Amino acid sequence: MIFDILTLFPGMFSGPFDESIIRRAKDKQLIDILFHNIRDWATDRHQTADDSPYGGGAGMVMKPEPLAACIESVKAMHKTSSVVFTSPHGRPLTHRIAMDFAEKPGLIIVCGRYEGIDERIRSLYADDEISLGDFVLSGGEIAAMALVDSVTRLIPGALGSLESAEYDSFSDGLLEYPHYTRPPEFKGLSVPDTLLSGNHELIRKWRRKESLRKTRTLRPDLLSQVMLTREDRNMLIEIEQEKHCDL
């Protein structure tokens, strides 16, 4: 999969993309990440990429011409890629969206800066707009990093044999169960007995129930969107009863 990243600050990406899973995915040629400095497409002597907003007010707006030229040149190279704008106005990024993107041949990710991008560029070129959440970042670069990371780990072969996205939070619509590692007791807190039992079926049930409990407690909104099995529903009844016992 090819990620083209259009940015005024390509230097921000060295580091996050040079370690761990992303680096390995690049080494294995599962992904390729190409950077395009929008400023290189400005034609004036000062390579201006921004201008003051029509109607007045604070801040600057990214000029349409360099961005249009940059997007068109990248699209001509990677015709089947989708153009995704990073924006607080976009669809909030979810596991579902990352899964859909992981099946695409490529993404052209546009990083805004300043007050944002001239609206005409969005109407002309955006296939999609993605937000990291209801807050404002200083630029789209961190959103692009989150997008590339969340999509890459879903590409088959990107995770090593000891890592797995199968049970990660959201993959089955629920938050993942809690994790423990050695030692069995730490600052007076013990690892749940079931996890030390070696009984795989009991461990599976414990994990499923704790996944349901975590989701019910922390993100009850997710539960209403999940297809629950009969076992799940019974576990939720038990969780409810245990809650009353605790009171």
Ligand code: SAH
């Ligand atoms: N003035 C705009 C915010 C611009 S922030 C507004 O109030 O809506 C500058 C750039 O940062 C945006 O163009 C976008 O690319 C990026 N950005 C800011 N917040 C973001 C978010 N929540 N998700 C994704 N990208 C974001």
